Amino acid sequence: MLIDSHCHLDFEALAADIEGVMARAAAAGVTGMVTISTWVDKFSTYADIAERFPNVWCSVGTHPHNADQELHIQTEDLVRLSAHPRCIAIGEAGLDYFYDxxxxxxxxxxxxxxxxxxxxxxxxxxxxxxxxxxxxxxILEEETGQGAFPFVLHCFTAGMDLAQRALALGGYISFSGIITFKNAKEIQDVAAMVPADRYLVETDAPYLAPIPHRGQSNEPSFVRHTAEKVAEIRGVTLEQVGRESTANFGRLFAKSGVK
Incomplete structure (x- = not known):
């Protein structure tokens, strides 16, 4: 049993074949997924998808690429929209200094x-x-000092220092298909180090398809390849990664009801 903790089912590459995407995910043992918000102003789109499929949840948030275009979105707007019964997370939000x-x-x-x-x-x-x-x-250390909050660093591509500082604050780390790439040694080192109760797996579909699908459009069924690589790195079975990552998902995304 695996859960894709981060994908974008509203993006055309997935939305155009949503029924096929869901069927292939089920066949691969993917029992749930979160379609992640990139625009608060499009929240109804994510909510509609989550309402349509019982094993899909959604979030509400503004991707950092779009931050300047949604400065009108206030904290109270996020809080109000997150009350939707299928919304189980805030975000994605953050900092992207690569694209700026x-x-x-x-x-x-x-x-x-x-x-x-x-x-x-x-x-x-x-x-x-x-x-x-x-x-x-x-920012995470400063804000946690003002009051703790649950968080996950999704599609982890950073170094060991950020990983350790985030874990010290109670955060979780999510690994995507990037972990299967040959040049991902530092990310693989983090995957070997992270405690068993603090990691998730994801696709970030339709981006970042793992090996052996690199270069293709990514989809939730491919999260199995990421989980297999995590298992290899940690020296455990795929079944154990499935149990641990699903339990971690249920603990962090408690509103999902996953156990």
Whole structure:
């Protein structure tokens, strides 16, 4: 049993064949997935998908690429929308210094508003962090000092320092198909180190398809390849990774009801 903790079922590559996507996921042993918000103003789209499929949940949040275009979204908006019964997380929000598609100031403002919403609702914050390790760690430590909140560093691509600092704050780390790439040694080292009760697996579909599907459109069924690689790295069975990652998902995303 596996859960894809982060995908984008509203994106055209998946939405155009949603029934096939769901069937292939079920055949691969993927029992649930979270379709992640990138625009708060499109929340109804994510909620509709989650309402349509009983094993799909959604989140509410603004991707850092879009931060400057949703500065009108306030913490109270996130809190209000997150009350939807199928919404189990805040985000994704964070810092992306690789693309810098939005001004860094806007990204930080958005991130802090999402943190406040996670603190109020106790729903986990799904964090996007790319080439922003120092600033992300500093913000997480500062904000946790003002009151703890649940969070996961999704699609982890950072270094050991951010991983250890996030874990020290009670955070979780989620691994995507990137972990199967040959040049992912540092991420693999983090996967070997992370405690058994603090990791998740995901696809970030339709992006970042794992080996042996690299270059193709990614989809939730492919999370099995990521889980297999995590099992190899940790020296355990795929079944154990399935049990641990699913239990971790249920603990972090408690509103899902997964045990």
């Amino acid at each position: 598609n939005a001004p860094r100031e806007a990204q930080e403002i958005g991130l802090r508003r999402h943190i406040a919403a996670a603190r109020i609702t106790r729903l986990p914050l799904v964090i996007h962090s790319r080439q922003a390790d120092d600033d992300m760690a500093a």
